[in-house]
Amino acid sequence: MVWQRRHILGLRDFTPPEYELVLRTTHTFQGVLARQNRKVPTLQGKTVVNLFFESSTRTRSSFEMAAKGLSADVLNFSPSTSSLTKGETILDTARTYCAMGVAILIVRHREPGVPHLIARDVDAWGVRVFNAGDGQHEHPTQGLLDLYTLCHSLDPDQPRPQLLRGKKVVIVGDVLHSRVARSNLWALQHCGAEVHLAGPPTLVPKLFRELGATVHHQLAPALEGAHFVMALRIQQERIDQQLIPTLREYHQLYGLNHERLKACAPGVKLLHPGPTNRDVEITSELMDDPQLSLIDRQVTTGLASRMALLYLLGGGKP
Amino acid sequence: MDFGLTGSRVVDPTRGWDGPEEVWVQAGQRVGPHETTVTDGTGWVSGPGLVDLYAHSGEPGHERRETLASLAAAAQAGGYQRLTLLPDTRPALDQVNILRALHNTWASPVQLGLLAAMTLGQAGEQTVEAGELAPWVVGFTDAQPVGNWRQLRNFLEYVQPLARPVFVYAREGQLTQGVAREGATALALGLAGVPEVAETSGLQTLLALVRLTGTPVHVMRLATAGGVYLIRQAKQEGLPVTASVTVSHLIHTEDELWSLDPHLRFDPPLGSNLDRAALLAGLRDGTVDAIATDHTPWTYAEKTLPFTQTPAGSIMLELSLSLLWSRLVALGDLEALTLWTALSTGPRRILGLTDDTPGAMGWVAFNPAEPWQVNHQNLHSLSPATPWWGEMLQGRVCRMWF
Numbered sequence: 001m002v003w004q005r006r007h008i009l010g011l012r013d014f015t016p017p018e019y020e021l022v023l024r025t026t027h028t029f030q031g032v033l034a035r036q037n038r039k040v041p042t043l044q045g046k047t048v049v050n051l052f053f054e055s056s057t058r059t060r061s062s063f064e065m066a067a068k069g070l071s072a073d074v075l076n077f078s079p080s081t082s083s084l085t086k087g088e089t090i091l092d093t094a095r096t097y098c099a100m101g102v103a104i105l106i107v108r109h110r111e112p113g114v115p116h117l118i119a120r121d122v123d124a125w126g127v128r129v130f131n132a133g134d135g136q137h138e139h140p141t142q143g144l145l146d147l148y149t150l151c152h153s154l155d156p157d158q159p160r161p162q163l164l165r166g167k168k169v170v171i172v173g174d175v176l177h178s179r180v181a182r183s184n185l186w187a188l189q190h191c192g193a194e195v196h197l198a199g200p201p202t203l204v205p206k207l208f209r210e211l212g213a214t215v216h217h218q219l220a221p222a223l224e225g226a227h228f229v230m231a232l233r234i235q236q237e238r239i240d241q242q243l244i245p246t247l248r249e250y251h252q253l254y255g256l257n258h259e260r261l262k263a264c265a266p267g268v269k270l271l272h273p274g275p276t277n278r279d280v281e282i283t284s285e286l287m288d289d290p291q292l293s294l295i296d297r298q299v300t301t302g303l304a305s306r307m308a309l310l311y312l313l314g315g316g317k318p
Numbered sequence: 319m320d321f322g323l324t325g326s327r328v329v330d331p332t333r334g335w336d337g338p339e340e341v342w343v344q345a346g347q348r349v350g351p352h353e354t355t356v357t358d359g360t361g362w363v364s365g366p367g368l369v370d371l372y373a374h375s376g377e378p379g380h381e382r383r384e385t386l387a388s389l390a391a392a393a394q395a396g397g398y399q400r401l402t403l404l405p406d407t408r409p410a411l412d413q414v415n416i417l418r419a420l421h422n423t424w425a426s427p428v429q430l431g432l433l434a435a436m437t438l439g440q441a442g443e444q445t446v447e448a449g450e451l452a453p454w455v456v457g458f459t460d461a462q463p464v465g466n467w468r469q470l471r472n473f474l475e476y477v478q479p480l481a482r483p484v485f486v487y488a489r490e491g492q493l494t495q496g497v498a499r500e501g502a503t504a505l506a507l508g509l510a511g512v513p514e515v516a517e518t519s520g521l522q523t524l525l526a527l528v529r530l531t532g533t534p535v536h537v538m539r540l541a542t543a544g545g546v547y548l549i550r551q552a553k554q555e556g557l558p559v560t561a562s563v564t565v566s567h568l569i570h571t572e573d574e575l576w577s578l579d580p581h582l583r584f585d586p587p588l589g590s591n592l593d594r595a596a597l598l599a600g601l602r603d604g605t606v607d608a609i610a611t612d613h614t615p616w617t618y619a620e621k622t623l624p625f626t627q628t629p630a631g632s633i634m635l636e637l638s639l640s641l642l643w644s645r646l647v648a649l650g651d652l653e654a655l656t657l658w659t660a661l662s663t664g665p666r667r668i669l670g671l672t673d674d675t676p677g678a679m680g681w682v683a684f685n686p687a688e689p690w691q692v693n694h695q696n697l698h699s700l701s702p703a704t705p706w707w708g709e710m711l712q713g714r715v716c717r718m719w720f
Contacts, residue, residue, distance in 0.1 A: 089622050089623070090622070109624065111626045111627060112509060112625060113507075113624055117622070117624065135508050135624075136508030137509075137578075182506060182508065210501075210505075211505065211506055
């Protein structure tokens with residue numbers, strides 16, 4: 001298959017051949033990262049801009065390392081020191097970079113649709129846009145790296161989407177406010193996994209059934225026979241919004257620990273997109289258990305996966 | 319007014335007529351053929367001039383969005399013989415001197431009606447001097463979700479002797495926080511949802527107040543299937559209630575939100591296909607009396623914000639007939655006569671206008687086959703705020719007689 005997509009904005013409309021190509025390319029870059037010389041020249045002479053309107057450590061660093069691994073020049077945009085404070089529109093900011101001749105914009109914003117807005121506007125310049133997280137909408141590169149992490153744990157030599165067919169994946173926590181959950185929901189379902197969502201009704205509305213997921217408001221039946229469990233962060237803000245009473249009660253009802261995971265399928269693996277609140281959504285012991293946790297693996301994979309995506313969008317030939 | 323128009327399909331709600339007919343008008347009355355300037359309208363559709371129930375003006379206060387002159391030109395280009403302005407100018411339409419100034423500034427054959435604010439600055443607190451304002455206005459409204467039901471109740475009592483309708487955007491203020499209709503689409507897009515009960519609970523309270531006070535109320539921006547049901551019941555009960563829907567809610571649904579195009583942000587948010595079907599059914603059976611443009615001009619900078627941050631609404635005066643005809647009438651979703659009723663005699667009744675002669679209503683001719691592009695060259699409005707920007711539309715008003 002030949003890569004056609006010009007921007008990576010979300011996974012809702014991704015196709016099976018695209019997942020397959022992304023996983024294959026990610027696997028290749030895992031190999032590159034294992035070498036002594038971790039650099040390839042694909043994006044040499046091209047500039048990648050991290051346009052992060054919302055602060056981020058891991059995603060921004062991951063994109064920056066990935067772009068540098070492809071020999072690109074990287075610019076980091078930080079809103080506090082920019083002309084945004086002077087009232088410049090988002091599109092004008094993006095256009096300024098286009099006029100400087102950048103090749104790829106990596107956009108994160110606290111509101112849904114901003115990468116899409118920018119992509120529509122800069123497409124004519126030949127500039128490519130990544131959605132690095134838009135509000136509670138999508139975080140496609142996280143979804144793709146999680147996909148690789150899952151498939152890799154099932155077959156380290158040949159990670160491929162078909163491995164997920166019939167696997168039960170449970171996402172536990174604040175699904176309503178999670179862009180990671182939404183991107184994962186699409187990717188996992190497209191690859192044939194059964195997606196189960198668990199958490200209190202205010203954070204996991206039953207309406208998610210209309211998006212194809214099974215919804216649980218009790219943890220035990222959700223975990224039964226699960227092959228993968230993904231925990232999501234719970235923020236203090238949800239208490240202020242009267243969506244849950246306390247973090248303490250959340251942990252009692254939905255916190256993940258060794259005991260509760262016993263109901264899962266043998267060999268169950270645990271994921272968390274980070275940042276983690278230890279002892280709220282997951283106990284410290286569980287998080288640090290190398291037998292169960294793929295959390296560090298997710299971060300490593302993030303680099304290879306973003307290199308692969310930059311490579312595909314930058315016009316590289318595998 | 320003196321003209322002849324031959325060859326056109328006449329859609330005339332005043333007589334319930336839809337068919338080929340010659341139109342001869344002398345001194346504002348329909349007459350037989352006589353010596354006058356005759357226009358060949360072959361292929362055109364013609365009918366009484368359109369009446370808009372509510373539109374936003376940029377002037378005074380935000381002339382970069384729209385001036386009274388550009389608004390009037392847009393209305394005329396869209397086939398509107400009468401325009402009704404919402405009070406949310408800066409300053410708001412809450413004092414006689416502002417109303418007087420607006421009427422004096424108005425220089426257009428399009429007739430101007432004003433809706434005064436119900437409370438000072440539309441803040442929902444202090445009631446305007448309604449008795450003094452009444453001669454200058456066609457009605458009262460704050461055009462916002464209701465935050466203060468006690469004030470509204472007292473206002474409905476107070477204005478009863480003034481014989482002016484009160485327009486209410488019947489939404490429960492606290493349930494209205496959100497940017498899209500609550501449902502699977504909003505959920506997948508990560509957009510805060512407004513539940514249908516924001517409208518139905520607001521309507522139920524409003525209808526109870528109408529039952530209590532007996533004051534005629536116009537329900538603006540009806541948008542949900544549940545809302546249509548409640549209005550239908552209220553009319554059967556004999557309550558003095560009328561209702562209108564906006565053009566956008568008949569043309570668009572939440573299914574288009576996947577693009578997250580800020581131009582599709584509306585207040586109330588776009589509904590489902592079921593809501594749209596219920597609104598159309600409401601038009602057909604007379605539950606919904608009128609289609610309003612809710613023309614809302616914004617500048618380019620105001621509409622290139624994220625979906626959640628951009629202000630709601632779009633321009634409509636010059637697009638409405640083209641969109642409604644090509645997307646509803648031409649596709650068989652709405653009878654031409656039903657559409658024209660909701661755009662002319664329907665809103666006239668709500669405004670208390672009873673003279674149905676061409677002299678009072680004007681006459682408009684529309685060429686349903688003419689293609690045109692939505693851009694600065696073709697629009698009179700100053701604002702580019704529309705999801706149709708750059709698109710080709712079919713059907714355009716070609717002639718107006720005042």
